[in-house]
Amino acid sequence: MKRKVLFKSTAFILSTLLLLSGCGEENGNGTVEILNVSYDPTRELYQEFNEAFAKYWKEEQGQEVKIHQSHGGSGSQARSVIDGLEADVVTLALAYDIDAIGNQDLLNSDWIERLDDNSAPYTSTIVFLVRKDNPKGIKDWDDLTKKDISVVTSNPKTSGGARWNYLAAWGYGLEKFDNDEEKTKEFVQSIYKNVEVLDSGARGSTTTFVEKGLGDVLISWENEAFLSLKEFGEDEFEIIAPSTSILAEPSVAVVDSVVDERGTEEVAEAYLNYLYTVEGQEIAAKNYFRPRNVDVVAKYKDQFPEIKLFTIDEVFGSWKEAHETHFKDGGVFDSFYE
Amino acid sequence: MKRKRRKKNVLPGFGLTMGITTMYLSIIVLIPLSMVFIESSKLGWQGFIEVVTSDRVLHAYKISFLTAFSAALINAVFGLMIAWVLVRYSFPGKRLIDGLIDLPFALPTAVAGIALTTLYAEDGWIGQFFTLLNIKVAFTPLGITVALVFIGLPFVVRIIQPVLENIEKEVEEAASSLGATKKQIFTKVIFPELLPSLLTGFSLAFARGIGEYGSVIFIAGNMPMNTEIAPLMIMTKLEQFDYAGATAIAAVMLVVSFLCLIIINLLQKWSRKHEMQGE
Amino acid sequence: MATDLVKNEGKHIHKPTAVKKETNWTKRVLITVMFLYLSIFLLVPLVYIFVKAFEQGSGVYFAAITNSDALDAIKLTLLVTLITVPLNTVFGIAAAWLITRFQFKGKQLLLSLIELPFAVSPVIAGLVLVLFFGPRGVMGPLFSELGIKILFSTPGIVIATMFVTLPFVARELIPVMQAQGKAEEEAAISLGASGWQMFVRVTLPNIKWGLLYGMILCNARAIGEFGAVSVISGRIRGMTNTMPLHVEILYNEYQFSAAFAVASLMSLLAILTLTIKAWIEWRAEKQQTA
Numbered sequence: 014m015k016r017k018v019l020f021k022s023t024a025f026i027l028s029t030l031l032l033l034s035g036c037g038e039e040n041g042n043g044t045v046e047i048l049n050v051s052y053d054p055t056r057e058l059y060q061e062f063n064e065a066f067a068k069y070w071k072e073e074q075g076q077e078v079k080i081h082q083s084h085g086g087s088g089s090q091a092r093s094v095i096d097g098l099e100a101d102v103v104t105l106a107l108a109y110d111i112d113a114i115g116n117q118d119l120l121n122s123d124w125i126e127r128l129d130d131n132s133a134p135y136t137s138t139i140v141f142l143v144r145k146d147n148p149k150g151i152k153d154w155d156d157l158t159k160k161d162i163s164v165v166t167s168n169p170k171t172s173g174g175a176r177w178n179y180l181a182a183w184g185y186g187l188e189k190f191d192n193d194e195e196k197t198k199e200f201v202q203s204i205y206k207n208v209e210v211l212d213s214g215a216r217g218s219t220t221t222f223v224e225k226g227l228g229d230v231l232i233s234w235e236n237e238a239f240l241s242l243k244e245f246g247e248d249e250f251e252i253i254a255p256s257t258s259i260l261a262e263p264s265v266a267v268v269d270s271v272v273d274e275r276g277t278e279e280v281a282e283a284y285l286n287y288l289y290t291v292e293g294q295e296i297a298a299k300n301y302f303r304p305r306n307v308d309v310v311a312k313y314k315d316q317f318p319e320i321k322l323f324t325i326d327e328v329f330g331s332w333k334e335a336h337e338t339h340f341k342d343g344g345v346f347d348s349f350y351e
Numbered sequence: 352m353k354r355k356r357r358k359k360n361v362l363p364g365f366g367l368t369m370g371i372t373t374m375y376l377s378i379i380v381l382i383p384l385s386m387v388f389i390e391s392s393k394l395g396w397q398g399f400i401e402v403v404t405s406d407r408v409l410h411a412y413k414i415s416f417l418t419a420f421s422a423a424l425i426n427a428v429f430g431l432m433i434a435w436v437l438v439r440y441s442f443p444g445k446r447l448i449d450g451l452i453d454l455p456f457a458l459p460t461a462v463a464g465i466a467l468t469t470l471y472a473e474d475g476w477i478g479q480f481f482t483l484l485n486i487k488v489a490f491t492p493l494g495i496t497v498a499l500v501f502i503g504l505p506f507v508v509r510i511i512q513p514v515l516e517n518i519e520k521e522v523e524e525a526a527s528s529l530g531a532t533k534k535q536i537f538t539k540v541i542f543p544e545l546l547p548s549l550l551t552g553f554s555l556a557f558a559r560g561i562g563e564y565g566s567v568i569f570i571a572g573n574m575p576m577n578t579e580i581a582p583l584m585i586m587t588k589l590e591q592f593d594y595a596g597a598t599a600i601a602a603v604m605l606v607v608s609f610l611c612l613i614i615i616n617l618l619q620k621w622s623r624k625h626e627m628q629g630e
Numbered sequence: 631m632a633t634d635l636v637k638n639e640g641k642h643i644h645k646p647t648a649v650k651k652e653t654n655w656t657k658r659v660l661i662t663v664m665f666l667y668l669s670i671f672l673l674v675p676l677v678y679i680f681v682k683a684f685e686q687g688s689g690v691y692f693a694a695i696t697n698s699d700a701l702d703a704i705k706l707t708l709l710v711t712l713i714t715v716p717l718n719t720v721f722g723i724a725a726a727w728l729i730t731r732f733q734f735k736g737k738q739l740l741l742s743l744i745e746l747p748f749a750v751s752p753v754i755a756g757l758v759l760v761l762f763f764g765p766r767g768v769m770g771p772l773f774s775e776l777g778i779k780i781l782f783s784t785p786g787i788v789i790a791t792m793f794v795t796l797p798f799v800a801r802e803l804i805p806v807m808q809a810q811g812k813a814e815e816e817a818a819i820s821l822g823a824s825g826w827q828m829f830v831r832v833t834l835p836n837i838k839w840g841l842l843y844g845m846i847l848c849n850a851r852a853i854g855e856f857g858a859v860s861v862i863s864g865r866i867r868g869m870t871n872t873m874p875l876h877v878e879i880l881y882n883e884y885q886f887s888a889a890f891a892v893a894s895l896m897s898l899l900a901i902l903t904l905t906i907k908a909w910i911e912w913r914a915e916k917q918q919t920a
Contacts, residue, residue, distance in 0.1 A: 083864055097765045343405075347575070362732070371721065383793070446905075449904075453904055459855075466682075562750060564753045586753065604751060608746070609746060612745050
């Protein structure tokens with residue numbers, strides 16, 4: 014009797030699970046589908062790029078390609094891929110996040126050398142967005158340390174973009190104080206003393222500054238700053254380029270384990286390579302990412318302000334080192350708030 | 352009584368319902384939740400203690416517990432009042448108000464967070480009145496409390512409401528005809544009846560408040576050592592791909608919430624027994 | 631308790647008119663305070679959402695909720711609720727029957743365990759489901775062997791929603807069934823009814839309003855769940871985006887009006903289910919008085 018009851022309830026649960034699993038999606042025939050897992054500020058870029066690539070692929074291979082997009086914070090997107098989100102390609106904010114996927118053996122650890130330019134087909138940098146006519150007269154990183162300035166940026170511990178912000182300020186500090194680490198630390202700390210709200214993501218900071226009207230200056234990706242101008246009107250905000258900033262290299266990679274299983278290696282690789290073509294580079298530039306291709310760079314020369322840019326490897330050695338020193342629990346950033 | 356074997360129960364379905372309940376609960380909730388302990392055990396005892404007692408994390412616990420506690424307290428007081436008004440009085444728009452109570456359940460927490468942050472910002476619709484009083488709401492612990500009040504309100508009201516409806520008017524009328532004042536009727540007759548459900552409502556709102564993330568994250572400001580909540584600490588650990596550290600913090604929160612529920616359920620059982628003995 | 635009242639009998643002379651006046655006065659104060667409280671915490675946010683939603687005119691509003699991504703999200707959310715609510719209802723009835731009709735060891739523990747999902751942070755809920763069903767988890771390899779996808783597809787979203795809304799029906803039914811007692815059911819059984827007959831003829835009519843009430847709350851929460859689902863969904867546009875996730879996406883795309891438009895639709899859904907509840911209650915009252 015008891016066993017029968019146990020059997021009945023087991024059957025109930027199992028049939029429930031079976032019912033659930035029946036809801037999974039099936040791929041249609043003929044078209045190939047790939048998933049691009051990306052971070053927040055690239056929505057507009059990939060919307061346009063995907064259309065262009067689908068057209069290109071149809072012309073080249075005669076095959077329909079449907080590209081699914083997923084956007085979110087760079088770190089949490091990387092985590093989803095680690096936990097089994099079947100991304101054919103990842104296009105994230107920083108190499109560190111793709112390395113984390115590599116650490117789980119989902120892709121080859123030499124991924125960064127597989128494509129040109131450190132596998133970063135487009136770049137960006139960190140600039141300031143201020144209110145129209147720059148009422149506080151903000152010109153460079155030094156102005157952010159002044160007492161009456163309210164700075165908006167997001168939390169480097171939860172946001173990839175915010176890590177670029179932090180490292181840009183740090184690089185400027187090192188240059189200014191002749192590589193004096195202590196003085197640089199004080200300098201960067203005094204910037205963060207002026208921060209009232211640390212949103213958990215870069216987009217959150219942008220809305221805090223733009224929508225809620227908080228703060229005098231937003232430290233932001235250049236492409237985000239341009240987008241804010243476009244979305245909210247140039248009569249409200251202004252972009253200020255600091256004298257020195259970091260060359261932000263958002264990386265892209267094919268996820269080997271996924272494309273091997275799904276047999277999508279060819280199209281996934283073509284997808285990323287297409288980012289390097291003139292068409293791909295133009296789309297990136299139109300969406301305010303700095304292109305790599307010399308011709309396209311020349312064409313869009315007037316769009317981007319001239320800034321002295323340093324790379325993360327030049328100043329910090331590597332992402333891993335930068336992370337260990339600055340953003341790890343108990344690292345330099347944490348010490349600001351002790 | 353204690354030693355006597357329980358009366359033969361003629362009702363069917365013990366095995367079946369026990370089976371369904373435990374199986375379903377185990378598969379959907381308990382076994383997945385055990386992952387918290389399995390994953391965090393990778394740290395070892397030493398590592399575990401180190402993570403959950405670091406300054407930042409302790410401070411985040413403090414903020415989470417304090418704001419959740421104040422919010423639950425506010426909700427207990429006003430929730431009781433709202434339930435009372437909704438059950439005992441009739442007035443125009445009552446059904447609408449009654450329906451509104453569940454809004455916090457249905458609204459995605461992120462929307463609630465965004466709306467509340469804008470409303471309670473310094474020049475927001477509501478925030479401006481607080482600014483006059485020189486009180487900052489958004490991006491302070493007070494703001495977190497506001498969000499948690501919003502999230503927890505339905506728990507208190509919805510748990511008290513049915514019980515209040517069940518308290519028989521005759522009991523009150525009897526007390527009243529015996530000459531008890533309104534205040535006496537409330538404190539001596541109604542309140543003791545309501546206390547268990549009030550406690551449940553309070554503890555559910557409290558437990559929910561400790562864990563709330565979506566709405567709080569917008570209004571908190573997330574300043575380290577000031578307005579960082581415990582779930583945010585979990586997120587920061589996860590962002591560094593530190594699953595073990597994240598689950599360690601989660602384990603502490605889970606244990607506290609669970610103890611909270613157990614204590615309340617025992618209290619209720621005790622008060623029910625107490626009541627029966629009194630009769 | 632009674633003795634206290636008797637003691638006071640001599641001191642207070644019962645004046646019905648005075649009491650009535652006091653009641654009116656308290657009533658007014660209480661209602662006013664309630665309106666104020668609910669206004670600053672519920673009503674103003676609700677109004678704000680609608681104001682924001684219509685800020686750019688009704689064209690933008692209707693475009694936002696009829697756009698194909700939005701429709702996909704609405705469909706997915708409805709599908710998830712359609713699976714979750716009935717399953718949790720079956721569970722809720724079973725659990726409430728077990729807890730209110732039988733004595734057994736560990737009952738308080740079981741009750742607390744049933745309530746646990748209320749107390750688990752959605753962040754943790756999503757995290758543990760990912761750990762459990764993920765490739766490094768216990769079940770992940772098993773399911774992928776069978777070719778069943780749980781995480782980052784509909785089943786995962788359903789499970790996360792089931793997790794979060796699991797206690798509602800049970801929590802709503804337990805006090806009702808406790809108050810009801812089991813005499814009627816015992817009578818039915820001793821008169822020779824089968825278990826199923828007893829349930830349909832005796833139990834169900836007694837608990838139907840509480841049951842509906844629990845289902846409606848479960849439904850409201852299932853529509854609105856964000857935290858746990860966002861971890862487990864993978865956020866693939868048009869495929870695994872639920873309504874709350876779609877709201878977030880729109881907001882992050884600076885389409886504030888559209889975001890609030892979808893949010894307002896969700897509050898309308900909630901209000902709709904609550905109107906059904908009000909109507910059911912009204913009918914219940916009518917039935918009782920009749």
